[in-house]
Amino acid sequence: MTNDQQERIERSDGRDGEGRVGKQPRAVVARRMWGVVEILLFALIVAVAWQIYSSIAVWNDDPKRNTAFLINGNEQARNSRIANIPFDLSHVTVPANEIRDGGPGKDGIPALSDPNFLEAADAYYLQGEDRVIGFVSGDEARAYPLKILMYHEIVNDRIGDVPLAVTYCPLCDSAMVFDRRTPLGERAFGVSGLLYNSNVLMYDRSDMAESLWSQLQTKGISGPASKLTLKTLPLELTTWQDWRSRHPMTKVLSTDGRYYGRDPYAGYYDRPQLMFPVQPMSDKLPTKARVLGVWTANTSRAYPESIFSKERTRIEEQIDGKKIVINFDPQSRSLRVVQADEGVQWLYSLWFAWYAFHPETSVVE
Structure with a gap:
């Protein structure tokens, strides 16, 4: 060597x-x-x-421990922060002490307005199994990926003459689309940073008093919007592959160059624990079981994803005298309302959230 x-x-x-x-x-x-x-x-x-x-x-272990946890100062801290928020709570319709500070603060989670869209073929950032909120208006279909929505929670959009708000609360895995036209006029929504029953409270950017609106309650809960109801619009919650296969000409929300690769809620859906207190609770289903919640003026009903299978892919029945037809796709594991009479509304959420806002609900088995 x-x-x-x-x-x-x-x-x-x-x-x-x-x-x-x-x-x-x-x-x-x-x-x-x-x-x-x-x-x-x-x-x-x-x-x-x-x-x-x-x-x-x-929060989710034991009511007595929950109460002790509140008394030991955390609730007082939250109340002091809520007392200083720039929202009008003078006509609040829910218990004010149950409105929680979610942490990020007003607009800490930035809602999107005037969003940009891509052709389906250009949405390289999406994988087939990625979940999307799908919406159709007239001849136009649009997809709003949850990997973007979990960072923004609200998209103020418009299709033709219809102003809409596509909303998603990651804590409840709840998806809803609203018509932004209200008795107060057309509104634009932001994320307040506050929660009620672990569910996002939107605020009204078009209102000097900045009224608060509850996503799952579908109503204004404070300010001039107190007790006003938002009109819901039909939606789907499914996979990108499934949506694109049925709507090949769909447009899809653009990332606009932002990075949305990391899931900040990874692991949350695998645990029964909640991050914020919720009342009432029910053990009829697992806390975070996915359900399709359906309601009319007089009745509410939950359709758990778990009751469907390759052998049971369709339910057709009456709710409050109105017809509804629900299809299940075993590949995407998604539920889709394919027919519903006037007056039937629906949303997607986890069981605990649906029950908290609809404790009178029945459950389909």
């Missing part, structure tokens, strides 16, 4: 020409030290995250 060859061996692995461990190069030592630091930092982050999660998970 030449001297040059021996020197290269010593530089590459820290051993001398006879296999003995020699002095480690500085770069190797530095990398190893940095690796130890990274491990320690990761362990610290995990410990802090677990501490936060443990505090949050207390």
Whole structure:
């Protein structure tokens, strides 16, 4: 072995020409030290995250512990922050002390307005299994991917003469589309940063008092909009592959160059714990079971995804004397209302959220 060859061996692995461990190069030592630091930092982050999660998970464990948790100061802190928010709560229709500070603050989750759309073939950021809210108006179909909506929660859009708000609350996995025309005029909505029953409260950007509106209650709960009802519009919650196969000319919400690759709610749907208190609760179904919630002026009914299968792909029945037909696609595991009489409305959500707003609901088995 030449001297040059021996020197290269010593530089590459820290051993001398006879296999003995020699002095480690500085770069190797530095990398190893940095690796130890990274491990320690990761362990610290995990410990802090677990501490936060443990505090949050207390909400769903036991009502007595929940009450103690509130009395010990956290509720007072929330109330003091709510007292200073720029929303009119003078005519609030829900218990004010049950309105929660969700954390990000007003517009901390930025609603989209005047959104841009792509042709289906250009939506390279989507995979076939990605879930989308699908909406059709006249001859135009549009898809709103949840991987974008979980970062914005509201899209103020317009198709022809119809101004619409496409809404999604990740905490409830609840999807709804509203007509933005109200008795107060056409409205535009933002994300208030507040929650009621763990569900997003939208605020009215068109109103000087900035009324609050509940997504799952489909009503205004404060300010000039108090007790006013939003008109819901038919929607689907399915996969991109399924939607595109049935609507090949669909437009799809553009990312506009933003990065939406990371799911900030990863793991949340696999655990029964909630991040915020909800009342009332029911153990009729698993807390986070996916349901299609259907209601009329007098009746509400839940259709759990779990009752459908390859053998049971269609339900046709009457609700409050009105006909509804629901199809199940086993491949996309999605429920679709294919026929509904006037006066039948529906939404998609997790069981706990549907029950909290519709405790009188029946459940289809």
